Amino acid sequence: MPPPTVNPINDNDAGSPPPPPEQLSPLDAIVMGLRFYSRLPTGDSPHLPLNFGKMIHFLPMASLIMGVFPALTILLLGALGVQSLFVATVAFAMSAVITGAMAEDAFGDAMDGLFGGHDVARRLEIMKDSRHGTYGVLGLIAPFMLRVITLGTLISLSPVAGAILWLVASMLARQTAPIVAVMLPPARSDGASAGAGILAKKDFFFGFAPALALFSFFALLLAGPIGLILALAFGAGLCFFWLKLLTKLLGGQTGDTIGALQLLLEIAALSAFILI
Structure with a gap:
């Protein structure tokens, strides 16, 4: 997982120092989320110290902002009758540019480390390389292919439904992935995950609840009750499996394992929607 893009505070800025993390306004939290998870321009305001627990409260809004341009691209190209797999490929390529391929890189690093090392120390060493x-290469190729195929299938049925379902699936996946930081301690003493520490349950659920509600509404509307149930079941089962795997192989979690779970959850939801 690449280093967070949140820059240190500019010591040359005049005036009083930025407010402490606990005083973050909703707008500050959204901007912090965009700076951490994306490469989108966010203006010249001072970069506040990262507070993951507060940032995650308004991460659903930041996720929707990150996904709006790829979703609009799906709608536009779909309306023009462009082949669905091509549309899905363009959308995911655009998403990777917007996010700096953060989850994709994390998944590749996690696959290298988890399955390329023989003990915890070696796995963490490989993961940091x-x-x-x-x-890692297979971890980059396979998820991209799976997402293109599943989203392309949805787009072929309805570009509008495909765009919306992908948008809310990616939002919920990003919001759910930090569950590993709630359930497991950091596996190493440095890195983004160690800096964030163990995520409090109340902070996690503060952002997770509205993300789940929004996802459930559109999934029920566009994929029906079976699609919603399958997506939630796949996601819950995947989280359970991933936590067990990390406990066994690492004894904790890293930023890469959070990003990897995000990608897996997105694939799980899209896969559920094409099975109905």
Whole structure:
């Protein structure tokens, strides 16, 4: 997982220092989320110290902002009758540019580390290496193909439904992935996850509840009750499996394992929607 894009406070700025993290306004939290999870321009306001627990409260809004341009691209190209797999590929390529391929890189690193090392120390060492091995390369290719195929299938049925379902699925996936920081301690003493520490349950659920409600509304509307139930069941089962795997192989979590789970949850939801 690449280092967070939140920059240190500019010591040259005149005036009083920025408010402490607990005083973050909703707008501050949204901007912080955009700076952490994306490469979108956010203006020249001072970069506040990262507070993951407060930022996650308004992460659903930041996620929707990050996904709106790829979703609009799906609608536009779909309305023009462009082949659905091509549309899905363009949308995911655009999403990767917007997010800096953060989740994709995390998944590749996690695959290299989890399955390329023989003990915890070696797995963490491999995971921190910016180079990708065989597991990492496959971890980049396979998820991209799965997302293109599943989203392309949805777009072929309805570009509008495909765009909306992908938008809310990616939002909920990003919001749910930090569950590993709630349930598991950091596996190493440095890195983004260690800096964030163990995420409080109340902070997690503060942002998770509205994300789940929005996802459930549109999934029920566009995919029906079976689609919604399958998506939630796939996601819950995947979280359970991932937590067990991390406990066994790492004894904790890292930023890469959070980003990897985000990608897996997005694939799980899209896969559920094409099975109905």
